[in-house]
Amino acid sequence: MRYFCHVALLESMDTVKCVNGRISRGSLPLLVLGRNIWTAQIKRGQHGVVIQDGDTWTSKDDTATAITYDEAEDPALRCRLPAQNYNEEMDAANEEILRQVFGDSSDGEDLELGDGSDPSHCWEPIKEIKGLWLCRDFLPPQRQSSLLSTIQNEGWFTQASHNQAMRFGDLPSWAAELSHSIRKVVLASDFVLEPIVLGSTDNVNENACSFPSELFCREPLFDQLILNSYQPGEGICAHIDLMRFEDGIAILSLESSCVMHFSPVDGTSRGFVMDGEKDPPMAKIPVYLTPGSLIFMSGEARYLWKHEINRMPGFQKWEGEELNQKRRISITLRKLCQVE
Numbered sequence: 161m162r163y164f165c166h167v168a169l170l171e172s173m174d175t176v177k178c179v180n181g182r183i184s185r186g187s188l189p190l191l192v193l194g195r196n197i198w199t200a201q202i203k204r205g206q207h208g209v210v211i212q213d214g215d216t217w218t219s220k221d222d223t224a225t226a227i228t229y230d231e232a233e234d235p236a237l238r239c240r241l242p243a244q245n246y247n248e249e250m251d252a253a254n255e256e257i258l259r260q261v262f263g264d265s266s267d268g269e270d271l272e273l274g275d276g277s278d279p280s281h282c283w284e285p286i287k288e289i290k291g292l293w294l295c296r297d298f299l300p301p302q303r304q305s306s307l308l309s310t311i312q313n314e315g316w317f318t319q320a321s322h323n324q325a326m327r328f329g330d331l332p333s334w335a336a337e338l339s340h341s342i343r344k345v346v347l348a349s350d351f352v353l354e355p356i357v358l359g360s361t362d363n364v365n366e367n368a369c370s371f372p373s374e375l376f377c378r379e380p381l382f383d384q385l386i387l388n389s390y391q392p393g394e395g396i397c398a399h400i401d402l403m404r405f406e407d408g409i410a411i412l413s414l415e416s417s418c419v420m421h422f423s424p425v426d427g428t429s430r431g432f433v434m435d436g437e438k439d440p441p442m443a444k445i446p447v448y449l450t451p452g453s454l455i456f457m458s459g460e461a462r463y464l465w466k467h468e469i470n471r472m473p474g475f476q477k478w479e480g481e482e483l484n485q486k487r488r489i490s491i492t493l494r495k496l497c498q499v500e
């Protein structure tokens with residue numbers, strides 16, 4: 161079973177209408193996507209508007225999306241159609257728009273991540289850090305091994321002294337695939353999930369956040385890659401990534417688990433001045449990264465929080481236990497800012 165819906169990515173003051181379940185601007189149907197991408201969160205109106213047959217709607221800002229789907233098909237607010245229906249629905253105009261917005265993609269190219277409906281592909285917002293998400297089971301163990309062999313065979317780390325490699329522009333095919341899968345898993349997600357509550361069982365629904373969907377429409381999604389290889393004890397000091405990179409940075413962890421710590425750039429919890437005194441320094445926020453997990457940073461997480469991995473003795477503790485360290489490889493994917 162595939163999921164089915166129509167999505168329009170709108171610009172400011174675009175007026176769209178919905179006819180026979182399709183969103184159109186003038187007579188042009190805007191975009192049809194055949195996967196379960198825009199889901200219940202959009203329905204709640206946080207990132208888009210659901211329009212129904214006969215509705216006309218004008219967007220007020222350029223991040224808006226409009227969506228239609230057939231609720232009758234699915235009480236969970238997803239519209240499902242069998243694959244062949246989906247194919248029949250796709251017409252040349254839609255296909256072209258799909259390509260322009262999301263690039264070429266086909267099921268065959270995927271990193272066997274499923275169609276996004278796999279419950280293991282859950283994104284968890286880290287509640288303390290706006291714009292930070294974790295997908296714990298992004299890459300299953302088999303895919304981790306084959307990715308590592310590919311990297312090995314491409315000769316990225318031939319000597320123990322080589323611990324970092326970068327690539328700009330066209331990414332190697334495995335990284336392009338990874339990037340495609342990231343887009344797919346994000347777009348297939350429910351956007352808003354229960355945040356992780358570190359050290360607490362509070363209900364934090366009101367802090368739920370969501371992906372900046374516009375980021376995932378850019379082409380290419382990423383055009384720069386860093387491979388970092390860390391021997392036990394090696395890490396990376398607190399930093400924010402260079403401003404020459406756009407918002408939206410993904411990091412895949414492989415081989416060894418680690419704790420990445422986040423600390424606010426200004427060193428305090430909020431930077432407010434109260435009674436002439438700044439807030440006291442805030443404790444670092446630990447995020448546990450297991451092999452195959454992916455984090456995604458954007459907005460505040462990318463610009464207002466530093467990240468670091470300190471693998472010196474005593475710093476890699478999770479749930480009171482010091483982690484057993486092995487070599488760790490990470491793959492960071494970013495997009496260079498356009499030079500005017």
Ligand SMILES: O=C(O)CCC(=O)C(=O)O
Nearest residue numbers: 386388396401411490492
């Ligand atoms: O290795 C990691 O997980 C982090 C890498 C990183 O932050 C960077 O390359 O900027």
Ligand SMILES: [Fe+2]
Nearest residue numbers: 399400401467
């Ligand atoms: Fe970084």
